[in-house]
Structure formats: structure tokens, C-alpha cells
Amino acid sequence: METYLQITSVWGTYLAIAVFVLGIAWRVYEWSTTPKSPVPLGLFPKPKTGAGRFGKMLKDTFLAPHSARIEPRMWLFAMMFHVAALAAFVGHLRIIQEYPLLPQWLGEDGMNTFAAWAGGIAGTLMMIAVLYWIGRRTFGPFKNLSVPEDFLLLALLLGVIIMGNHMRFFGHVHAETYREWFQSLLAFRPMLPDEIVHSNVGWSLGTHMLFVDLLLIYFPFSKLVHTIGSFSANLVRSE
Amino acid sequence: METQQLTTLAGVIDKKMNRQLKQYIDICARCAICKDACHQYVGTGDFKYLPARRAELIRQIYKKYFDKAGRFVPALYEARDPDENLLEELYESTYACTACRRCMYFCPFSIDTAWILSVAKAMLIAAGMGNEMLSQLADAAIMKGDQPELFRDVLVSGFKDIEAEVREITGDPSAEIPVDKEGADILYVGLAGAHSIRPAAVIFHEAGASWTLSLFESANYGFFLGDAEKARKIADRYMDEALRLGVKEVVITECGHAYRVAKIFHEAWSGKKHPFRVRHILEVIDEYITDGRITVDPGSVKGAITYHDPCQIGRNGGLFEEPRRIVRALAADFRDLTPNREQQWCCGGGGGIVAMSEFDEDRIKSGAKKVEQIRATGATIIAAPCENCRLQLEQLRDHHELDLHITPIMDLVVEAMPLAGTKAAQA
Ligand code: HEM
Ligand code: SF4
Ligand code: SF4
Numbered sequence: 106m107e108t109y110l111q112i113t114s115v116w117g118t119y120l121a122i123a124v125f126v127l128g129i130a131w132r133v134y135e136w137s138t139t140p141k142s143p144v145p146l147g148l149f150p151k152p153k154t155g156a157g158r159f160g161k162m163l164k165d166t167f168l169a170p171h172s173a174r175i176e177p178r179m180w181l182f183a184m185m186f187h188v189a190a191l192a193a194f195v196g197h198l199r200i201i202q203e204y205p206l207l208p209q210w211l212g213e214d215g216m217n218t219f220a221a222w223a224g225g226i227a228g229t230l231m232m233i234a235v236l237y238w239i240g241r242r243t244f245g246p247f248k249n250l251s252v253p254e255d256f257l258l259l260a261l262l263l264g265v266i267i268m269g270n271h272m273r274f275f276g277h278v279h280a281e282t283y284r285e286w287f288q289s290l291l292a293f294r295p296m297l298p299d300e301i302v303h304s305n306v307g308w309s310l311g312t313h314m315l316f317v318d319l320l321l322i323y324f325p326f327s328k329l330v331h332t333i334g335s336f337s338a339n340l341v342r343s344e
Numbered sequence: 345m346e347t348q349q350l351t352t353l354a355g356v357i358d359k360k361m362n363r364q365l366k367q368y369i370d371i372c373a374r375c376a377i378c379k380d381a382c383h384q385y386v387g388t389g390d391f392k393y394l395p396a397r398r399a400e401l402i403r404q405i406y407k408k409y410f411d412k413a414g415r416f417v418p419a420l421y422e423a424r425d426p427d428e429n430l431l432e433e434l435y436e437s438t439y440a441c442t443a444c445r446r447c448m449y450f451c452p453f454s455i456d457t458a459w460i461l462s463v464a465k466a467m468l469i470a471a472g473m474g475n476e477m478l479s480q481l482a483d484a485a486i487m488k489g490d491q492p493e494l495f496r497d498v499l500v501s502g503f504k505d506i507e508a509e510v511r512e513i514t515g516d517p518s519a520e521i522p523v524d525k526e527g528a529d530i531l532y533v534g535l536a537g538a539h540s541i542r543p544a545a546v547i548f549h550e551a552g553a554s555w556t557l558s559l560f561e562s563a564n565y566g567f568f569l570g571d572a573e574k575a576r577k578i579a580d581r582y583m584d585e586a587l588r589l590g591v592k593e594v595v596i597t598e599c600g601h602a603y604r605v606a607k608i609f610h611e612a613w614s615g616k617k618h619p620f621r622v623r624h625i626l627e628v629i630d631e632y633i634t635d636g637r638i639t640v641d642p643g644s645v646k647g648a649i650t651y652h653d654p655c656q657i658g659r660n661g662g663l664f665e666e667p668r669r670i671v672r673a674l675a676a677d678f679r680d681l682t683p684n685r686e687q688q689w690c691c692g693g694g695g696g697i698v699a700m701s702e703f704d705e706d707r708i709k710s711g712a713k714k715v716e717q718i719r720a721t722g723a724t725i726i727a728a729p730c731e732n733c734r735l736q737l738e739q740l741r742d743h744h745e746l747d748l749h750i751t752p753i754m755d756l757v758v759e760a761m762p763l764a765g766t767k768a769a770q771a
Pocket of ligand 1: 165166167169183187190238254255256258259262329331332335373374375376452453
């Protein structure tokens, strides 16, 4: 167990973060050094001012109102996934540093209960959305359009989510213990708290991190770069 | 195909690379949200017409040759060579695309599939698979630009015939169709054929405009072909004429793609800013009506009328209200199509597809949505500025036996004008 965690949750994590950061930097560098086409590709009607364009870009990117009109169900699941993923991301920040205020209001137990609910809901919604996406890709034009990359990403995501949910729903380890582990990584003095290693979620943290590592490593080389590319692409819409 | 040739063909992507294209290739989620945006996919159900699928073919080649991850694990992306199989599908999905950019409107990342396909066209041309018909039409237009003296006399005598008609229509024997008039305010660029010149000449005459007619037509088959060099040369013909005559503005006839070429593409292609403005004839007519330079009878159009936004004038050209204002000024019963304006369905006739008979069957099928829209309004007249749209609408009408009169807006305007002439506006 110790060795497995050492591989996926210490050294693998370092490797994954390094590849992710460098990979994204490289991707952004490639994009920004490729000359823009001189032909403006915007659609009408266009906002008249720069601020208007920027606002429209943010709205189009975060709310995708046009996609909502044409395929409301897909929009709903995509929204569900992305909002839940954002919530999960914010929740994970707790393992770097506890939030100010909230624990004082709720008390330590209250905070853990709140996190259990919030994390549980986010994890469940993400799982439902990913299962929907996988299901959608098994028939008709969606299947024909899919390539192995799509399934690989969805499988990795599902792995991350299921193992995360396992820790959330079946584990008794709380954020402060994970924080000890993660803080030690950040301080470059990695250690694995016994409380995790010897708990029933030791292997699920190891596997959660295995999928996270793989997802982060593949991220910059996959279509997931839409996370950053969608902003500039949607800006082009009104140029 | 030999390796050497495959590499050369794939290299076209690299040569044509630009930031937008690169991002479009990298970020598409293959979510297929675009599928129901495309009239061709919706009308035929044929997978090759699904917008993201059309782009996917270019992505597959890009992954195989230029993308790090794709070269490392090609199987992950179904990366492929531009071999005969691929090129055959690419030919159909690319030349069928009407570049209506409705898919771009609905895509969560605003991916411009038509822009990706402009590379596909360059690759097909490099493979000797550019569309023959479009290519011949483009070359003929360029030849006309290179040797205008061969065509000039025939053209001008044709213009004289139209001028005679304009005199009868307006009842003014001094009405003219000026050609090569230096210092005129407007250079009007029509199409080959009197129908695009006669009504414009009447309107310019009645408005007392200072104008001159271009020797060249604004239609641009180089644009449809996907050869930017040829397309620029074709547009250069009248742009150079405008420079030579020192006009204040170039006014393009009702045609859709010609307006977009002149207004949006030409400056980018030539790398030079125009010292004149470019407008669409409907912008000009709208201004004449608003300013009272021409008068129109508000009840002139009898019956329910609707308006079709040609993609290159609406979503891709930015004119939504001008045409509607004109139609409303002439008609008591105006009914808009649903959806309309930037969400307007493509009629299926754009992108030069009406000139390519191999797509006839799918083209008619792809008009299903348009027919549905028109039926829902109950209109018996449809105003459609673009000539390609009108050709398509006429065939849809015949195919579906619709009771529908299809007309350019200029003709409606001329019919609504109180003119002293004895001759009706319609030939
Ligand atoms: C902010 C603008 C964004 C938009 C408009 C957007 C849109 C989309 C869309 C349409 C899909 C397609 C789902 C499918 O059919 O597979 C998708 C998938 C996905 N997105 Fe986003 N996204 C955005 C940002 C992000 C961000 C910030 C993340 C970071 C975690 C993210 C992660 C994912 C993941 C993991 C998938 C699933 C990939 C797959 O289906 O294989 N997205 N997104
Ligand atoms: S809607 Fe956009 S992102 Fe989705 S498959 Fe179509 S082009 Fe790709
Ligand atoms: S531009 Fe129009 S015809 Fe071409 S793929 Fe998109 S929706 Fe279809």
C-alpha cells in the first residue's frame, strides 16, 4: 500500500503536475506564436466596443446560450458537469489551506458535514454527466464521430470521479489529514500520514491519484485544452 | 498514392496554418452539438455532412503529420493519410458545404467549420481534385479581367440595350447607364445579366445618384472554389476599376457571397485598405427610402410576404434590418421566418453548390428546413436578395409544389415606385 501511494500520490503527482504545467505552457506558446489569419472570422451581429466583445465572449464561454437552444439536454449535462467540476476544484483547495470564516461559522463538525454534502453532490453530478456522455457516444452519429481519445478521457474522468466518491462516501478521513499529505508535497518533504495509509481509503486515494496523474499528463495534449482555447475561439466570434 | 505525394498534400495544412485554425483543430470536443445546425446534415441524415465530421478529416491528417501526440499515438485520434479514400469523402463534404456558418453559431467554442474547410479546398486543389466547374468559371472571370478589351464592346452594347429599357421604365429619355465615368460617387457592381442592372439603374436614376456601372460582375467563383489567389484576382477587377475612377463607394448588387468578398475578405487578401467604402445595394436603397430620395407606394406588395436572410448577407455580412425595413415599406403583410436573422436556416443553395450538379439530389433534400419555415408563415411571396438563394428556392418550390413567388428586393422596389414610364419594370 505504501509503495502504491508513493508511486501515484507522491512521485506520480510531481511528474503529472510538471508535465501539465509545461504542457499547457507549450500549448499556449504554440498558439500565441502562430500568426492570426488576416481575415476576420466574426459572426454578426457583433458588439461595437471592445468591452462588449469581451463580455459576449465570457457569456458565450461560460453559459453557451446558443448550444442551450439547439440541444438543451446536452447543454444541461455539460453545464452540470462543468459547474460540479468547478465546485469540486474549489472544494479541493481545502487540502491546501482551510477556508477562512466558514469553519468558524459551522464549527469543525459542521464544516465536515457541509463538505460531505457539497462534495457528495458535486461528485454524484459529475458521475451522472460523465455516464451520460459515455452513453451518448455509444450510438448513431455520436458514436461515429467519437475517436479513442474521447473514450480515454471519459474513462480517466470516470476513474477519478468514482475513486473520489469512494473516499467521500466510504472513508472516514477528513480534509485536515489529506492536507498534511498535500502540504508535505508542496513543501517538497513528501510524507504519507499513517491515518490514510492504514485506512479503508488508502487504496482509493492511490487509485484516485493514479487517474488524476494520467489525466493531468494527457490533458495538454488532448481536446481538454478547450479549457483555455474556448476563450480565444469565442472572442474570434465577434472580431 | 506515394509517400511523397501524401506528405506534400498534408503539407498544405502547414502552409495554410493560422492561429484560429490551430485552435479549432485542437479544441473541438466532438460533442456534435453542431449536428442539428447544419441544413445538409438535417436534410439528408448523411454522416459525412455532420459539420464536425467534415472538420475531423482535416484533423485526422493534422494529427498524423503535425501534432506531437498524434504522431506518438496515431490510433488515439484515428490519424490518417490524405489518401484517395479520405480525399473522396473530403471532396463531397467540403464542396457541398455552403459556408453558411450556422454550425459556428451554435458551437460552444464558435468553431468555424467553413474556415477549416477552406484548407480542405486548398488541399483538394493541390491534389488536382478542385471542383472542375468552379475552376472553369473562375478562370473565365480572370481572363475577362486580363483582357477587358476583348469583351468591352459586347458588354457596352448590352448596357445600351438595358439603358433603352430604363428610359422606357422611367419615362426619362435622358436616363443613362454610365460606364467608366470618372469621379462618380458610386461604382455599382452587378452580375452578368440585365436583371441585376436594370432595377438598380432605375433606382439610381430616380434617386439622382452619381454612379457608374462596373464592366465586371461581382460573382466570385474563385471564392467558392477555395482558391484565395483566384478569388482576389476576380475581385481585383472591379476594385482596381474603383481605384482608377476614384469613386467614393463600391456598391455590390443583391448577391450574397459577392458582398462578403468585397466587404470582408478583399482587404485581408490584398493587404491594402480600401480608400472607398463598400456597401450592399440594399443598404443604399434603405437609405434612399429613409431620406426620401425615392418614394415607394406602401401598399404595393399584395399578399403575404416573407424575407429570407441569405447567410452571407445576414449572419456573415451583418445586414438584418435594412432589407426588412425596405420590405416593410412596400408591404402591408410582412411575416418573418422562424428562426430568422442570425439564426436563419441556410436555403441550401450557397457556396457555389448550385453550379455543381453532382450535389443536386442532396441539395434539394437540404432545403427541407427552408420549405418547412416558408410553409409555416403562409406567405405567398418570398424576397430573397441572393441569386444563389433564389435559384435554390425556385427548385424547392417546383419540387414541393409551393405556391410561391420568389423575387429580388430591387424588383419590388421598382414596382412600388411611381414612375412616368410606359413600360412595366419586369422584363
Ligand atoms: C469554460 C468554457 C468551457 C466550455 C464551453 C466547455 C464545453 C465543453 C463541451 C461542449 C464538452 C463536450 C462533452 C462531450 O461531448 O464529450 C466538454 C467536455 C469536457 N470539458 Fe469542458 N468546457 C469548458 C471549460 C472546461 C474546463 C475549465 C474544464 C476543466 C476541468 C473542462 C473539462 C472538460 C472535461 C473533462 C470534458 C470531458 C471530455 C470528454 O468528453 O472526453 N471544460 N466541455
Ligand atoms: S459543436 Fe463545436 S466543439 Fe462540438 S463537435 Fe461541433 S465543432 Fe466540435
Ligand atoms: S457552414 Fe453550413 S453547410 Fe457548412 S458545415 Fe456548417 S452548417 Fe453545414
